[in-house]
Amino acid sequence: MLSREDNDLLTLTGLGTAMGGLLRRYWMPVLLSSELPEPDCPPKKVKVLGEDLLAFRDTTGKVGLVEPVCPHRGANLYYGRNENCGLRCVFHGWKFDTTGQCVDLPTAPPDSPYKERIRIKAYRTQEWGDYIWAYMGDEAEAPPLPMMAFALVPPTHRYVSKKWQDCNWLQCVEGAVDTAHFSFLHMILGTEEMDEKAAVERLKHAALGAQAVRNDRFRWVRDDPMPKFSVEEFASGLVLGAARAADGEDLYWRITHFLSPNHALAPSAFPGENYHGQTFVPVSDTSCWIYTYTWNPDRPLTAEEIAMAKGGHTVHAAVDEHYVPLRNIRNDYLIDREDQKHNSFTGIQGVSEQDAAIQDSQGPIADRTREHLGATDIGVVRTRRVLLQQVRDSMSGVAPKALSHPEAYAVHSGGWVAHRSKPLDEVMVERFGDAEGRGTRPPTG
Numbered sequence: 417m418l419s420r421e422d423n424d425l426l427t428l429t430g431l432g433t434a435m436g437g438l439l440r441r442y443w444m445p446v447l448l449s450s451e452l453p454e455p456d457c458p459p460k461k462v463k464v465l466g467e468d469l470l471a472f473r474d475t476t477g478k479v480g481l482v483e484p485v486c487p488h489r490g491a492n493l494y495y496g497r498n499e500n501c502g503l504r505c506v507f508h509g510w511k512f513d514t515t516g517q518c519v520d521l522p523t524a525p526p527d528s529p530y531k532e533r534i535r536i537k538a539y540r541t542q543e544w545g546d547y548i549w550a551y552m553g554d555e556a557e558a559p560p561l562p563m564m565a566f567a568l569v570p571p572t573h574r575y576v577s578k579k580w581q582d583c584n585w586l587q588c589v590e591g592a593v594d595t596a597h598f599s600f601l602h603m604i605l606g607t608e609e610m611d612e613k614a615a616v617e618r619l620k621h622a623a624l625g626a627q628a629v630r631n632d633r634f635r636w637v638r639d640d641p642m643p644k645f646s647v648e649e650f651a652s653g654l655v656l657g658a659a660r661a662a663d664g665e666d667l668y669w670r671i672t673h674f675l676s677p678n679h680a681l682a683p684s685a686f687p688g689e690n691y692h693g694q695t696f697v698p699v700s701d702t703s704c705w706i707y708t709y710t711w712n713p714d715r716p717l718t719a720e721e722i723a724m725a726k727g728g729h730t731v732h733a734a735v736d737e738h739y740v741p742l743r744n745i746r747n748d749y750l751i752d753r754e755d756q757k758h759n760s761f762t763g764i765q766g767v768s769e770q771d772a773a774i775q776d777s778q779g780p781i782a783d784r785t786r787e788h789l790g791a792t793d794i795g796v797v798r799t800r801r802v803l804l805q806q807v808r809d810s811m812s813g814v815a816p817k818a819l820s821h822p823e824a825y826a827v828h829s830g831g832w833v834a835h836r837s838k839p840l841d842e843v844m845v846e847r848f849g850d851a852e853g854r855g856t857r858p859p860t861g
């Protein structure tokens with residue numbers, strides 16, 4: 417449970433808010449690179465952290481992210497011409513480059529210095545991992561980009577997308593670090609009676625992956641609804657291990673990372689399987705874009721894997737041409753009550769859609785003053801604690817340590833089976849093979 421003040425502190429991200437100030441210290445994705453597919457293509461409206469912005473790719477390929485209001489008489493530059501290294505307002509022809517500088521002002525004499533004084537607000541951008549990232553904070557304090565693992569692999573080894581969500585960003589983050597819900601929300605009924613082939617087909621659409629039946633992961637998750645959490649803080653965030661009873665003396669670990677301030681990696685991958693992650697970027701206080709990525713550090717993704725991601729699989733949703741999930745709050749996620757009775761816990765198709773349904777259902781901004789938390793909510797509690805600490809530090813001028821550790825973002829989450837005597841840090845070393853046990857170097861194959 418949180419106080420009303422802390423709930424507001426954590427969730428509100430507009431200009432002038434404390435969390436808005438914290439998020440603006442970090443780089444965050446604001447578009448897929450493919451949304452600005454070529455030089456001088458049409459500009460894209462972008463809303464992020466409550467600010468209406470405009471992105472355009474200039475003639476050299478550089479991306480500008482600017483305020484859309486022309487400083488002459490306020491026309492919207494969205495209708496502008498993207499030509500010859502700048503965006504030209506179609507009202508009276510003033511033109512701006514990607515830095516926001518006015519570079520042509522045809523309503524003044526050519527030798528007039530007037531245009532030098534005219535500029536629009538522009539944020540710094542970089543392309544990284546097939547996303548366009550923006551930095552919306554103090555120019556003098558721009559940190560390096562976070563070295564997220566999906567962005568470090570060759571483009572053939574990853575698939576990136578995004579999906580719209582109709583609720584506050586924080587409850588999506590919390591959904592991702594709360595891996596206890598797997599025993600319910602994503603459960604499939606009746607696999608014991610099904611033959612293995614049918615069960616694998618069904619599980620292809622579940623976050624546990626198609627191998628789940630063969631190696632018993634599904635059964636362990638289903639049969640132990642009280643995973644024991646171990647949480648460790650490190651430079652870029654938290655490692656959150658959830659251990660369930662496996663067979664004999666073993667525990668089944670599902671390990672996820674929370675990476676400050678708005679990324680989470682999925683806990684399902686065993687060595688050789690694909691990794692998944694999500695980044696939650698507020699649009700307003702009651703909506704967000706979730707940037708979703710799948711990668712394999714060892715090999716290119718197959719055509720079948722990419723087709724599955726495009727169709728909605730694991731963290732990816734089935735979306736329309738505007739990246740709005742086909743199953744969403746406006747159609748009750750196409751819940752099928754017959755399916756819910758006989759086949760799946762929710763009757764909603766797709767892991768991503770199941771998550772969205774339940775996160776949206778917590779309200780536009782979840783009211784955390786009315787919660788009753790327990791031992792399986794430790795991951796959520798610790799994540800909030802990290803963010804609250806960073807917000808408070810940030811308000812008193814202290815920068816989060818994650819900003820100076822971009823290398824600490826190059827981590828992998830995943831699953832492992834280990835003897836019950838082993839603590840999380842030993843399990844991490846065993847699973848990921850790196851000396852610090854942070855998931856920085858997954859074994860191949």
Ligand code: FES
Binds near residue numbers: 491505
């Ligand atoms: S309003 Fe944009 S040039 Fe006049």
Ligand SMILES: [Fe+2]
Binds near residue numbers: 591601
């Ligand atoms: Fe989930």
